Amino acid sequence: MIRVRTAMEAVPAYVAGRQGSVADVTNQDLAQLASNESPFPPLPSVRAAMARAAAGVNRYPDIDGLLLRTRLADMHGVHVDQVVLGCGSIEVCRQAVTIAAEPGSEVVQAWPTFPEYATITALAGARARRVPLTGARHDVAAMAEAVTEQTRVVFVCNPNNPTGTALTRAELAFLLDTIPSWCLVVVDEAYAEFADPPEFGSALELLGVHENLLVLRTFSKAYGLAGLRVGYGVTDVEVASLLRLVRIPFGVGSIALAAAVASIDAGPELAARVAMVQAERDRVATQLTGLGWEIPSSQANFLWIAAGEAQATAAACLCAESKVLVRQLPGGLRVTIGTEKENARLLDALGSPVDLPPTRSAAGGSASRADPCSSSPLISS
Ligand SMILES: Cc1ncc(COP(=O)(O)O)c(C=O)c1O
Structure with a gap:
């Protein structure tokens, strides 16, 4: 062995x-x-874009996914350098823990929540600090209290998988105001497109205020491209450049890039x-x-x-x-x-x-x- x-x-x-x-x-x-x-199933226009991209797969994809990142930056009103891509948003979760945590570190997360956070935490040799939900919702006060000197990442799944419950804008603002700015806060908004205020508040609105914030989105759910594997994060420029250092090179393929752009067109x-x-x-x-x-x-x-x-x-x-x-x-x-x-x-x-x-x-x-x-x-x- x-x-x-x-x-x-x-x-x-x-x-x-x-x-x-x-x-x-x-x-x-x-x-x-x-x-x-x-x-x-994927829309006809998205399938057509995929077929066009398929004709060129003897070449590597654009390693920076610049066209898609530019479209996402326009969509969210941020600079293109604030957008990072991943082979699914799971990869961006991994990038986040990889840049911040090491053996001895702690990663705060709710429980139950998306179990992949705990796996990624374990892979980094770090310890997951699980904060029980109350009434199926994140207990933001308890999560903020769980942060210690050893905490490097806090995961917030909004809306939460598996309970479907959401944090309001005020709850998110409280968390980000309370958690020290040296601790990366990852707000996973994989299901955000299905959510509406006032029950749900997007952390995208807080990006300009907190440079320790990383917001994750995906093309796997509302965009219906789960089989292609493309997700993204929006964050501060310096955090984004750190995340890019640990990405899987060429991790998002050309068909996935083309389908994601076509899906934005099909908004x-x-x-x-x-x-x-x-x-x-x-x-x-x-x-x-x-x-x-x-x-x-x-x-x-x-x-x-x-x-x-x-x-x-x-x-x-x-x-x-x-x-x-x-x-x-x-x-x-x-x-x-x-x-x-x-x-x-x-x-x-x-x-x-x-x-x-x-x-x-x-x-x-x-x-x-x-x-x-x-x-x-x-x-x-
Ligand atoms: C909360 C949450 N985040 C991320 C993911 C993974 O998404 P992706 O397909 O973009 O890797 C899932 C998938 O079920 C999820 O539930």
Whole structure:
């Protein structure tokens, strides 16, 4: 066996939302509501741009992604040197921890939140300080208090994955005013396009005020390009130049760059899709609440169904039985908003929490042979 870094001992494997087997994925009948993806295929104009870029892939992409960065800078009213790209916003998360943390450092984050922050923290040999959510929302006072001399990065997921809850502008301003300016604050806005004030405040508005702020956005969610891997960060010019030092060279490919630019051009069409998802989200949330499920107000393209383990397992089983893939996590189920048809299937599958069959309990282990929980490859936990 090879000798590896001590830090590897603390690195958990990435647990992706269940996507089904290859056979399942080609099965049009499967509702994939486990990974917070867009239910819509890329727009024709975006596909055309991808096809044009595909003709030139014998060449490396533009290492600086200048055209895309210029378009993003214009969109957000910042200087192009403030924009950094990554192979998904996950890569920019890694860049952030890589430039700031080392063994002995601490990285503050809420819990539950996007688990990749903890993995990246472990990879750096640093320690994650997890601050529990209160009422499914970030506890900003506790997060600010968790910052010590050793803290190098604070992650704020807004809206939060998996709860869908958002921080207001005032809560963000409080955090940034309180956290020392030598500590990098990463506000991950992967789902921002689905969010609206006053429940949600974007940290982009605070960029001019705090040079220790890095705001992350992605083309994977509202823009529907999860399979291409392109995300970005907006920050202070000096932080951006540090992030660029540790990026994966040529990490964002030419097809991804072209698709992202074409998607910005298609802004109004994509905004209409986002509006459809928002409307569906609110409709599904109202219906699930009416059935008796506890759903915190979501500002994202998914809903968090708070439930105990046995109840969440039973609900996930019922979904699997109806070929609906959802994400079971400690404390509940996360369901992505899909097409109207997919959401209808989810609602049909779930029913009321009080009516769930107790034999499907995770702890009970008494599932019958006919129970989809005992055999389904579609259960994701
Ligand atoms: C909060 C959050 N940040 C970042 C990501 C990763 O996005 P990307 O596809 O841009 O790497 C996800 C993906 O699920 C997410 O939930």
